[in-house]
Amino acid sequence: MSAALPLALDPYLRDWLDLLLRVLHVIAAIAWIGTSFYFVLLDQSLRPVEKAEDAADGVAGELWEVHGGGFYRVQKYRVAPPRLPDHLAWFKWEAYATWLSGFGLLIVLYYLEASATLIDPRVADLEPWQAAASSIALLAAAWVAYDVLCRLLARSDWALGVAVLALTAVAAWASSELFAPRAAWLQVGAMLGTIMAANVFFVIIPAHRELIRAKEAGREPDPAAGIRGKQRSVHNNYLTLPVLLTMLAGHFAFLVTRDRAWLILVALMVLAASVRLFYNLRHGGRTIWAIPVAAAVAVVALAVALDEDEPSSGAPDPALAARGATVFASAGCGGCHTLAAADASGNVGPSLDALRPSASRVQGVVTAGKGAMPSFGAELTGDEIAAVAAYVSSVADR
Numbered sequence: 001m002s003a004a005l006p007l008a009l010d011p012y013l014r015d016w017l018d019l020l021l022r023v024l025h026v027i028a029a030i031a032w033i034g035t036s037f038y039f040v041l042l043d044q045s046l047r048p049v050e051k052a053e054d055a056a057d058g059v060a061g062e063l064w065e066v067h068g069g070g071f072y073r074v075q076k077y078r079v080a081p082p083r084l085p086d087h088l089a090w091f092k093w094e095a096y097a098t099w100l101s102g103f104g105l106l107i108v109l110y111y112l113e114a115s116a117t118l119i120d121p122r123v124a125d126l127e128p129w130q131a132a133a134s135s136i137a138l139l140a141a142a143w144v145a146y147d148v149l150c151r152l153l154a155r156s157d158w159a160l161g162v163a164v165l166a167l168t169a170v171a172a173w174a175s176s177e178l179f180a181p182r183a184a185w186l187q188v189g190a191m192l193g194t195i196m197a198a199n200v201f202f203v204i205i206p207a208h209r210e211l212i213r214a215k216e217a218g219r220e221p222d223p224a225a226g227i228r229g230k231q232r233s234v235h236n237n238y239l240t241l242p243v244l245l246t247m248l249a250g251h252f253a254f255l256v257t258r259d260r261a262w263l264i265l266v267a268l269m270v271l272a273a274s275v276r277l278f279y280n281l282r283h284g285g286r287t288i289w290a291i292p293v294a295a296a297v298a299v300v301a302l303a304v305a306l307d308e309d310e311p312s313s314g315a316p317d318p319a320l321a322a323r324g325a326t327v328f329a330s331a332g333c334g335g336c337h338t339l340a341a342a343d344a345s346g347n348v349g350p351s352l353d354a355l356r357p358s359a360s361r362v363q364g365v366v367t368a369g370k371g372a373m374p375s376f377g378a379e380l381t382g383d384e385i386a387a388v389a390a391y392v393s394s395v396a397d398r
């Protein structure tokens with residue numbers, strides 16, 4: 001990978017930063033998503049209070065739980081308890097640590113190595129600084145646009161849901177016009193993740209602070225702040241799974257490199273969010289099996305539709321495959337892969353003879369990279385990639 005920026009990191013240091021930031025990112029995200037799932041489950045499962053004096057104190061509902069060898073009885077107050085407790089647990093650093101480590105990873109892996117990972121000249125021939133600046137500007141723009149939509153459409157959850165979906169679609173499309181395929185999906189996830197973290201930082205935590213300030217000043221807290229915080233918390237809950245999907249984009253080269261990958265992403269995100277819808281309704285006492293059934297049917301339909309979308313899998317053009325043999329040799333594929341027809345016996349990556357990949361699979365992985373396999377999107381032209389794909393798919397173990 002060429003060091004395209006004067007600030008390029010030493011590769012060894014880069015690897016360590018990658019390891020540490022990635023581990024932190026995954027752990028913080030697990031903690032954050034865990035609390036999101038738990039508290040929305042709790043809110044959805046609250047039952048009427050058993051004791052009249054609790055109700056008189058302002059308890060809105062309670063839930064009995066059994067876990068870890070004991071029973072818990074959790075109560076939620078309508079606004080605030082009559083007296084503030086001495087010890088109060090907050091939930092915010094999960095969110096902040098997830099965002100900070102995620103942004104750190106973006107810097108280390110995407111902004112400092114933009115020409116290898118963020119930029120694909122066939123999508124947009126950007127300078128590294130332009131690509132990094134566009135990515136950061138889009139993160140900020142996503143939050144501003146979302147926050148404005150929430151304020152404008154505060155009254156209708158439905159209208160707001162549709163508007164946020166439209167915003168996501170625009171984000172996915174814009175990213176696909178600017179960035180390399182794999183980075184484009186990740187960018188959409190980073191934008192939604194930024195919205196989630198900003199919800200915590202700018203809305204949810206300030207709402208909690210307002211509740212406490214009001215209690216301390218002896219005035220009745222304004223329930224509106226709490227309601228707004230709750231709405232943003234629910235939004236975050238619906239965004240968890242769509243964002244996780246984008247974070248795994250590196251493993252789905254067969255999808256991210258498609259022509260209309262952004263539309264596929266939007267469809268998959270809607271399906272991922274429908275999983276949350278199912279559980280949130282179920283925890284509230286309404287189990288609607290039609291939701292997971294419809295989602296499963298939609299996944300199969302999508303898979304079938306995309307299969308037909310592929311160029312016919314007939315014999316590849318022999319002239320193209322012949323050119324591909326040259327690309328295979330010059331790009332050094334044989335250093336890592338075994339392919340008898342090319343006299344190659346590398347064993348860093350899987351044996352292509354054993355794998356017998358389709359042309360589109362080769363095309364996807366060569367364009368976008370996968371795991372330890374570097375992306376060739378910036379080094380090879382689209383034609384060369386198509387040629388090497390035709391070659392590998394026609395000679396592997398034949």
Ligand code: HEC
Nearest residue numbers: 331332333336348349350357361362365366370371372373
């Ligand atoms: C630096 C070593 C390296 C080079 C060079 C390399 N690959 Fe790979 N390749 C890998 C590794 C490692 C994997 C396994 C990636 C994974 O599954 O995480 C892989 C995976 C693949 C796969 C399987 C992808 C899948 O869907 O599972 C194909 C096909 C492939 N490489 C083709 C190529 C072609 C064609 C070239 C030359 C343009 C090439 N590779 C160059 C290391 C390399």
